Amino acid sequence: MSDRHRGRTGAAGGTEHAGGFRRRRSPGTYRWQPLVFTAVIIGLYAVFFIWPAAAGLFYSFTDYRGRGSYEIVGLANYAELFGDEDFYGALARTFQYAVIAVPLTYVLSLLTAVFLTSERVLGRSLARLVFFMPWLISPIVVGVIWRWLFGESFGLINYLIAQMGGTGPKWQTDADLSLMVVVFAGAWAGTAFSMLLFISALRNVPRSLKEAAALDGATPWQTFWHVTMPSIRPTSFMVILLATLGAMKEFAMVQAVNGGGPGTANNLIV
Incomplete structure (x- = not known):
């Protein structure tokens, strides 16, 4: 098969096809960008969903009213809830x-x-x-x-x-x-x-x-x-x-x- 019908591998790691077009490989392309975008989404999800859910679960075991100090009351809130x-x-x-x-x-x-x-x-x-x-x-x-x-x-x-x-x-x-x-x-x-x-x-x-x-x-x-x-x-x-x-x-x-x-x-x- 002649070089006209198959690509030639260039010295820089690219592939030269018919017509002189050379496609170069970029080893670092799209390796860290997806991680950055994913990290942003994970951070937002943690701030607005995971943290409020965890805080709400913790406060359910206390007598916290939204402000001021609180004390741990164990399952008292749940006992009152299921008895209502x-x-x-x-x-x-x-x-x-x-x-x-x-x-x-x-x-x-x-x-x-x-x-x-x-x-x-x-x-x-x-x-x-x-x-x-x-x-x-x-x-x-x-x-x-x-x-x-x-x-x-x-x-x-x-x-x-x-x-x-x-x-x-x-x-x-x-x-x-x-x-x-x-x-x-x-x-x-x-x-x-x-x-x-x-x-x-x-x-x-x-x-x-x-x-x-x-x-x-x-x-x-x-x-x-x-x-x-x-x-x-x-x-x-x-x-x-x-x-x-x-x-x-x-x-x-x-x-x-x-x-x-x-x-x-x-x-x-x-």
């Missing part, structure tokens, strides 16, 4: 909220993503912006909006019902209805981000699989259930995981909607 009926009520209400809100968020976000990826839908870019707006709003603002909508004496929903001659439900004083308002508010706010994940996943489903299913006589529903759903399974897992974590630590929106009320009926664990 309100704790179990809040824990049960949190699981109830998550069991309802997570599937609702999943279904709404998936349906929205399917709608916005359909070729038959016009103005998809504008629609995505509209559907994504709730994610840009603070949870406090989301709670205020939904409290204004479902207020018993001043809410828009009850006002419209009264205008039609009906009597509005007791959205604030009924514990179950109050929780449902929080559930729908959380699902409305959380659908936007999950929708983006599903849009990306749906676009990556191989078109060849759908065409093969159509040639085999599969209906659109069968194609979606047997082709699309298995293809987006990793994204589904991620959406469910993130939605569950968000539901288990929800606080700001609940505080803005009903303050955990009526009374303490809807106090979540946070």
Whole structure:
């Protein structure tokens, strides 16, 4: 084989190819830069996550109130916590909220993503912006909006019902209805981000699989259930995981909607 068709090794360790182009090897390239960037991330994670978690765990064994001195009390705080009926009520209400809100968020976000990826839908870019707006709003603002909508004496929903001659439900004083308002508010706010994940996943489903299913006589529903759903399974897992974590630590929106009320009926664990 001639030098025209194979590269020649240069004296500096590079390789000379046809046309005189020489590619040099750089032994030190990209050896320390990744370590620097990784160290920065590890440092930030340690400062804002590991250290607060460790400090909180330590303070849980003391009588520390946020300022002043403290004394070690051992497991006294945990004994008081597990002996408090309100704790179990809040824990049960949190699981109830998550069991309802997570599937609702999943279904709404998936349906929205399917709608916005359909070729038959016009103005998809504008629609995505509209559907994504709730994610840009603070949870406090989301709670205020939904409290204004479902207020018993001043809410828009009850006002419209009264205008039609009906009597509005007791959205604030009924514990179950109050929780449902929080559930729908959380699902409305959380659908936007999950929708983006599903849009990306749906676009990556191989078109060849759908065409093969159509040639085999599969209906659109069968194609979606047997082709699309298995293809987006990793994204589904991620959406469910993130939605569950968000539901288990929800606080700001609940505080803005009903303050955990009526009374303490809807106090979540946070």
